[in-house]
Amino acid sequence: MTIDLGRPAVAATAVRKAYGDHVVLDGIDLDIPAGSVFALLGPNGAGKTTVVQILSTLIRADAGEMRVAGHDVVRDPDAVRAAIGVTGQFSAVDGFLTGEENLLLMADLNRLPRKERRQSAADLLARLDLMDAARKPAATYSGGMRRRLDLAMTLVGRPRVIFLDEPTTGLDPRSRRTMWEIIRGLVNDEGVTILLTTQYLEEADRLADRIAVLHRGKLVAEGSPEELKRQVGGGHVTLRFADPRGYDHAARTLDVVSRNDEARTLQIPSQGDVRSLRALLDWLDHTSLTVDELQVHTPDLDDVFFALTGNPVTEQEPAR
């Protein structure tokens, strides 16, 4: 597999798409270096799937220049299709076939040499943690297993650029973590480029080298996870105190972002990292204050949207 590290795997400028007078994408620019993970973050209806559909040649933009894996999306869609893999919210998995049969079928469709097909299927089943279920019908798979099989099917064609549309939406935390490990492994081991869409800041944070936030048809922020979190802030620890004296003392001494005198709770800014939590716990120990409850709140999509747009997350009404 060729790895063109540093060269853009996806380069798009001024991409526009409207449905009637619904402007879904209002001039979007993307520049994704090969061998990196890029996360497009936004709530329901923000236009994330539309971006994936346009870049993967499934639908046409109204305007804009787009190149994927070096090929022009409009003028050379076949070359783009040959270089990419897409897994979306609607899976290509056939429930009547076993995991292995689904992969062999895909190998067939991708015209893999006959003697490589079984090996390719076996390798992918191992890599995607599906060995135990290889001979079971996909209809019996859990949501996480189905997503992994779907991704395995995409990998049969050895794509250089992979679009993952909300790869973990609806999965339980354990399946989500397994998926994250697999995605990160793909980038580290094979140098593929991944554009993933997500509604979860935590997912973008864990996986992406760069994150862009989509809001009302425009990218309202772009940067590394650290840059974005710095911009957003929003992390805090909530402390609930057992008695009013302790509460008053803490309220006077700590750096408090908000307080609720009735519930005797204080919110202290914190990114939730071990060092600042330890410092806070040490201080509580030292002062012998009794805390009934401690809750850590790490920034999420709500915080991102509030910080960047002044609006809470709602289903996105596209620009008109």
Ligand SMILES: Nc1ncnc2c1ncn2[C@@H]1O[C@H](COP(=O)(O)OP(=O)(O)OP(=O)(O)O)[C@@H](O)[C@H]1O
């Ligand atoms: N074929 C279509 N005809 C009309 N409107 C459409 C069509 N496809 C998408 N839209 C609208 O475009 C907007 C963006 O949709 P899109 O699916 O790209 O959002 P999304 O960010 O992927 O959201 P979700 O997380 O719900 O998938 C929505 O308002 C949607 O209703």
